[in-house]
Amino acid sequence: MNKISGARAIVECLKSEGVKYVFGIAGAYLVPILEVLAETPEIQYISVRHEQVATHMADGYSRHTGKPSVVLATRASGASNTVLGIVTAYSSDSPVVVIADLPPVQSMGRGEYQDFDLVALFKPITKFSYQVECASKIPYILHKAFTIALHGRPGPVFVGIPSNFFSEEIESSLPFKRHGTWMGSQPPQRIIEEIVDMLLESENPAILAGNGVNLSGANEELRMLAETLAAPIVPEYCQLDLLPTTHPLFIQDREILSDIDLLFTVGTNLPDFYMWSEVPKDARIVQVELDDAQVCKVRPADIGVTADPKATLNAIKHNLIKKIDEETRIKLKKRYKRIKDLKERFLSERWPKGEWEASPIRPWRLLRDLRETLSPNAILTHDSGALSTHWLSRCFDFYTPKTCYCCLGGAMGFALP
Structure with missing residues (x-):
């Protein structure tokens, strides 16, 4: 029976779940996965300059399309840099899947470089946070993670995979099946x-x-x-x-x-x-x-x-x-x-009286002019801040669903990652 590496199993799982984009920063431990992604035209890898940016981009994609997105992060500091973005995704019902490498199983708990309990870190801010226990379970755990991310009220999930599993070979006949979608139920x-x-x-x-x-x-x-x-x-x-x-x-x-x-x-x-x-x-x-x-x-x-x-x-x-x-x-x-x-x-009564020609320009003037300039279905992303939210809700009209994306998690930099 044919066998494939754990790294290839990860990418095959992403393909089966319909993933089109993976966001992240290249790291030495992730090279086996990145090499397989480079050979996979169905999935585009988008490199960023900070992991928080990757999660905001993934969050935006998932909010607008309703489809799952993936963030690939290195262990410890790389994965922990996604936390603020995942808090925002969790607050906004975005099915963002974070996959991070962990130290080899045999080194865990022994002072290995960058050995932190990422599963515990992500547990309060995700629907599912789990460490893969053996390479053969990679397909099952990833399938479960995607299912949980999309089931009911969507939300982010975290999967940590020990880096020694990337090169370990597993059976290629394991099922890579796309999950069904949950929709249409109503009360009796x-x-x-x-x-x-x-x-x-x-x-x-x-x-x-x-x-x-x-x-x-x-x-x-x-x-x-x-x-x-x-x-x-x-x-x-x-x-x-x-x-x-x-x-x-x-x-x-x-x-x-x-x-x-x-x-x-x-x-x-x-x-x-x-x-x-x-x-x-x-x-x-x-x-x-x-x-x-x-x-x-x-x-x-x-x-x-x-x-x-x-x-x-x-x-x-x-x-x-x-x-x-x-x-x-x-x-x-x-x-x-x-x-x-x-x-x-x-x-x-929405428009304050006077000061329309004031300098610097007033918030309500900016929003009115912006609305008159943009097309009715233009998408507006809005950063954190209660004061700006006040003016946005008061002075800017939206006409189409999924055209207003606010930062509910409170992280700065969401609007323009």
Whole structure:
């Protein structure tokens, strides 16, 4: 039976997972993998000048395409340089796979050069952090890592591989199979009907929407549900591209949450404390999340489900339409007008008065001119900073999903790595 090196097994696994790009910095211990990559036209290796830059580039690629990306790092300092970028990827639901070499197995724990516990370092900031125990397990562990990175709410993973495994030969007949994708599940009909009844009973509902909407491609379903229910959509922090920001129901002013009686959350991560402080204590909560760890994470939910937002929102909308009678339709029409008036007032007050010709140029002038210059589907990357986020959310309009990428992890240098 034919055998291949561990290094070639790694590259074959990347090919089977559909990886197109690998980001990183060449290191002596990584040469066996880099040599195989050089012979693999299906995968392009992109060299950078710092590992944090590699993770930001991988993060950006994964956010925009929804596909996994790979960062190849050397042991110890090289891998640890990716930490800030991985924190950002973890906060942004990006399926970034970090592969790092480790000291040879026989040298671990004996003071080997650059022998650090990288698995422990990455465990709190990834969905999966693991050290390959023997060369023959390379395909299995990498397949598992990619599956975890993409399953449910996506996120980064870390795999450490002892460098002596790169030259060790393993069976080439091991399966290199691409994992299936998880999508399309929705709650049972009984739960859908309970949610619909709660929405119709509510006098003043609101929708809190997060990145899970973009991840599942549920943007149109979100719009249709909000319009059917006549409920405002409040975006989670920095999620400004879920719907056109000019939509009458897309409200960026969190104060609208202060008098709601029901909050419907969909695809959120961890909404920040200040947002939740606006929500009345007696408001009922319905959560539709990709990750069950998010359900009841901040506040107890009256109904909490783990399901695909796209399928679930579609099912709720269809059941909602069936139950709306003429009396309810009149009530919803009045509510829609009230929210639309609030949005128009926000838009009329968005621009500070005066100082349009001031020097140096003011933030609102810069953002207005930038918006007028760029095409509607231009992609804007935004670095860390609460003040700049404030002006961006107030003065810059987005029209297309996946055109606003913010640094949720707080690392500087994300916008232009």
